[in-house]
Each structure stands twice: as C-alpha cells, then as structure tokens.
Amino acid sequence: MRRKVRVVAIVLWTVALLGVPGQGHLAPEPKDAKPPRASGAQEVEVIAVVTDQTTGQPTVMLQGKRDRRLFSMAIDPAQMVAIAVPLQGITPPRPLTHDLFLTLFGRLKVTLVRAVITDLRDDVYYATVYLRAGGTELELDARPSDAIALAIRAKVPVLVEERVFDKGGGGDVRPRRPSI
Secondary structure (H helix, E strand, O other): OHHHHHHHHHHHHHHHHHOOOOOOOOOOOOOOOOOOOOOOEEEEEEEEEEEOOOOOOEEEEEEEOOOOOEEEEEOOHHHHHHHHHHHOOOOOOOOOHHHHHHHHHHHOOEEEEEEEEEEEEOOEEEEEEEEEEOOEEEEEEEOHHHHHHHHHHHOOOEEEEHHHHHHOOOOOOOOOOOOO
16 A cells, blocks of 8 residues: 555656646746736645655645645655545545544534645644534634645645745745644
8 A cells, every 4th residue: 555655646746747748737837937926825736745755754745726836845644644545536444534523524514614724934834724613614723734634535625825835935846844
C-alpha cells in the first residue's frame, strides 16, 4: 500500500509540474509574468500529496483555480495518508479519523461548508473550517492538513487567502515547515 501511494504521488507531482497534453499547462507562470491579484481568498485544487525527495518531508500540493499559482505545504506522515486516501478514491476497511468526524457531523446535522487556509505566521500555517448547524455558521480553528482532509471527503471547497500565497511564495513549489 505504501509503495502504491508513493507511486501515485510521484505521478500526480509530475502531472502538476509538467502538465497533461490537451489539459493546459499546470506549472507556475514565469516570475516576470505576474497575473493580476484579487483580494480575499481563492479556491484551490488539491493536486497531490508527495514526499519531497530532498528532505523526505510529506508535502501537500495545492493550485489556485483562478490564477493557477502552485502552493506547497509540509505535513506530517499521518496527514499525508489522511489526504491521499480520498484523493485516490480509496475506501479504507475501517473509518479513518476524518471519516469518523464527518459521520459524527452528519448524525448531529452539522454540515461542513468550506475550509480556508487563512495565514502563515512564524512558519506555521493556520486554517479555519466553516460548519453549518441549524442555520448558524460556526468557525473552528484547525490545522490546514485536517481542514483539507475533511474538505476533500465532504466535497466542499478548499480556499487559500491571498496573503498566504504571497507569504508562502505562491508559485514556489518547495514545501515549508509542517503546520503543527
């Protein structure tokens, strides 16, 4: 299983960097061709989870849907699995922690609305998950990797604030430290 996840991650990483013929180019734009930046947050696609070959650090790769900027974030090994499983369409024989939370949310009539990576301070990423219960929206502080793992399973948007792209070097595909 571990080898299969690594192979799939490498394939997804290659596609993210080189693109797929007929699907448009997914690599970051040259540094001198800066797209206009809108304020606020933009939705991202979770491209892949990979192991950085130079550091051995598990990394999640995200790409802005509006401006195609790439963004990478180091995560811990358990979170790599938590994100890779739903990305690959794998259903584990027993529920993982994020599956359990979504089951609990469903039984309590709570809906996950979106996950937003909100900030990068002192090399730590921050995120907020937005829930709806009884017509009221709730905000919970979360690790970005947990927020992403929940959002993928719930099929809700993952967004990244523009300041995070700017601070994290949007377009730079090198991972930053884990957001613990």
